[in-house]
Amino acid sequence: MKTQRLTSTVRRSVALPRSLVEEVTATAPPELQGNMNRLVTVALREFVARRKNRTFRRAMAEMAADPAIQAENAAIAREFAAAEGDGLSHDQAR
Numbered sequence: 001m002k003t004q005r006l007t008s009t010v011r012r013s014v015a016l017p018r019s020l021v022e023e024v025t026a027t028a029p030p031e032l033q034g035n036m037n038r039l040v041t042v043a044l045r046e047f048v049a050r051r052k053n054r055t056f057r058r059a060m061a062e063m064a065a066d067p068a069i070q071a072e073n074a075a076i077a078r079e080f081a082a083a084e085g086d087g088l089s090h091d092q093a094r
Contacts (some may be wrong), residue, residue, distance in 0.1 A: 024039065024043070025039075
């Protein structure tokens with residue numbers, strides 16, 4: 001019986017519209033134009049990064065809109081207001 005090894009590479013076959021392949025190839029950086037595998041890998045990594053960034057921004061916006069967090073931030077700001085310019089002249093504090 002043949003045993004299969006797990007590798008860090010997964011092979012997938014996809015069908016892409018010719019027009020998309022042509023557009024992607026034409027707009028890809030020169031170092032990726034001749035290597036569809038690398039081009040797809042880079043594109044998928046960028047897709048994942050954008051999705052993670054969008055999720056993070058939404059979570060931050062939700063947090064910023066939370067009244068409890070706004071109250072905590074206001075309390076912290078009040079506590080540090082007296083020390084904001086410690087040791088600096090008026091011109092240096094800006």
